Amino acid sequence: MNLYRLLMERTASGKPLRVLLIGAGKFGSMFLAQARRTPGIHVVAVADLAVPRARDSLARTGWPPEQCAARSLDEAHSKGSTFVTDDAGAIIERGTVDIVVEATGSPAAGIHHALACIKHGKHIVMVNVEADCLAGPLLARRAREAGVVYSLAYGDQPALICELVDWARAAGFEVVAAGKGTKYLPAYHDSTPDTVWGHYGFTPKQVAQGDFNAQMFNSFLDGTKSAIEMAAVANATGLTPAPGGLAFPPCSADALAQVLRPLADGGALHHRGQVEVVSSLERNGSPVARDLRWGVYVTFAADSDYVRRCFSEYGLTTDESGNYAAMYKPWHLIGLELGISVASVGLRGEPTGCATDFRGDAVAVAKRNLKEGETLDGEGGYTVWGRLMPARDSLALGGLPIGLAHGIRLTRHIPIGSAITWNDIVSAKSETVLVRREMETLFGVTDKK
Numbered sequence: 001m002n003l004y005r006l007l008m009e010r011t012a013s014g015k016p017l018r019v020l021l022i023g024a025g026k027f028g029s030m031f032l033a034q035a036r037r038t039p040g041i042h043v044v045a046v047a048d049l050a051v052p053r054a055r056d057s058l059a060r061t062g063w064p065p066e067q068c069a070a071r072s073l074d075e076a077h078s079k080g081s082t083f084v085t086d087d088a089g090a091i092i093e094r095g096t097v098d099i100v101v102e103a104t105g106s107p108a109a110g111i112h113h114a115l116a117c118i119k120h121g122k123h124i125v126m127v128n129v130e131a132d133c134l135a136g137p138l139l140a141r142r143a144r145e146a147g148v149v150y151s152l153a154y155g156d157q158p159a160l161i162c163e164l165v166d167w168a169r170a171a172g173f174e175v176v177a178a179g180k181g182t183k184y185l186p187a188y189h190d191s192t193p194d195t196v197w198g199h200y201g202f203t204p205k206q207v208a209q210g211d212f213n214a215q216m217f218n219s220f221l222d223g224t225k226s227a228i229e230m231a232a233v234a235n236a237t238g239l240t241p242a243p244g245g246l247a248f249p250p251c252s253a254d255a256l257a258q259v260l261r262p263l264a265d266g267g268a269l270h271h272r273g274q275v276e277v278v279s280s281l282e283r284n285g286s287p288v289a290r291d292l293r294w295g296v297y298v299t300f301a302a303d304s305d306y307v308r309r310c311f312s313e314y315g316l317t318t319d320e321s322g323n324y325a326a327m328y329k330p331w332h333l334i335g336l337e338l339g340i341s342v343a344s345v346g347l348r349g350e351p352t353g354c355a356t357d358f359r360g361d362a363v364a365v366a367k368r369n370l371k372e373g374e375t376l377d378g379e380g381g382y383t384v385w386g387r388l389m390p391a392r393d394s395l396a397l398g399g400l401p402i403g404l405a406h407g408i409r410l411t412r413h414i415p416i417g418s419a420i421t422w423n424d425i426v427s428a429k430s431e432t433v434l435v436r437r438e439m440e441t442l443f444g445v446t447d448k449k
Contacts, residue, residue, distance in 0.1 A: 030335025
């Protein structure tokens with residue numbers, strides 16, 4: 001509640017939080033739009049492999065040209081301006097950056113940058129949830145050992161879910177379920193970049209006029225992004241996936257307490273303490289009234305007569321027993337809210353969500369019958385989608401994480417709907433693979449309940 005006051009104090013002291021943004025895409029651009037108007041934050045550098053795109057993002061979000069004209073990091077630091085570069089590594093190595101915002105969306109790049117930050121003592125705000133799902137528990141452990149903060153990105157749904165879970169627990173409630181909303185039908189698991197726009201209702205003209213990435217949009221539709229994000233939430237909160245993964249029950253904001261309770265009590269959950277995503281569509285394709293497509297939620301239990309009476313007295317919408325209630329945020333503002341993470345990490349030394357163990361994983365599943373010798377095309381593509389699994393089940397299976405299912409060749413036929421394993425691929429010994437395998441070794445020895 002005091003972040004703004006603390007930011008103002010940093011402004012008054014002449015010591016703003018010095019930030020490097022890596023990746024000037026949509027999320028990074030939304031952060032830039034607010035960072036220039038937030039006291040106590042100085043975006044010292046913006047790094048993007050395409051420097052012209054970074055400059056376009058700065059201009060599009062209202063940054064005056066003279067603010068982005070620094071010719072070096074030293075000049076940006078001394079003049080309070082911003083240096084634009086294609087070399088993120090060189091900036092991380094310097095001592096004039098406090099916090100690095102990793103917003104590339106590439107799991108390999110995210111892991112590489114996080115390791116560099118840990119080595120050089122820089123705090124990390126990991127917008128790149130793909131990287132966090134792939135190796136977040138290991139990266140967070142290494143960061144703690146090095147005395148730096150590793151944090152999920154506020155504004156993205158996983159961090160907002162973590163906040164609701166923390167609120168409920170700090171108020172003494174048992175969390176029954178937590179998650180987000182999305183647009184889902186079972187048929188969407190088969191969606192490809194060729195079919196995605198029809199499912200969204202976009203016309204060819206709209207697509208031609210917009211800045212749309214078919215594979216990225218398809219990853220949201222085919223269930224992959226939901227699996228990745230709920231794995232991150234499970235790893236950060238201690239909540240766990242159901243054995244069968246996400247069920248995507250249709251649910252309105254008003255029915256959360258009714259639907260997101262255990263099966264034994266008439267709900268849709270496998271167990272108390274579960275991550276789950278609700279759909280904004282009924283199974284027949286009709287819209288759910290007052291859906292939570294853009295929002296996040298937590299359900300929690302009263303578990304006492306007195307608290308149940310309080311729920312009733314203060315107007316909470318509960319299930320028919322009065323024992324289960326919910327809180328939710330109907331929207332998330334993505335990069336526009338990212339400054340909350342920067343402030344929390346830089347001023348309090350606290351993450352806005354951070355993996356504490358390996359509890360959930362997103363495993364690659366065949367979208368169609370795949371042939372021996374085919375090359376996988378990754379998240380949102382034509383060959384695989386990501387299914388949420390309990391981490392212990394993924395480890396027992398030897399499941400291939402969706403974050404590594406790109407540019408990898410199959411060694412055998414994989415039937416549609418089957419999970420792909422490490423034994424089914426030709427695996428290169430890249431930095432990303434080695435980090436992931438190390439994480440599996442370190443976190444695979446404990447029983448994930």
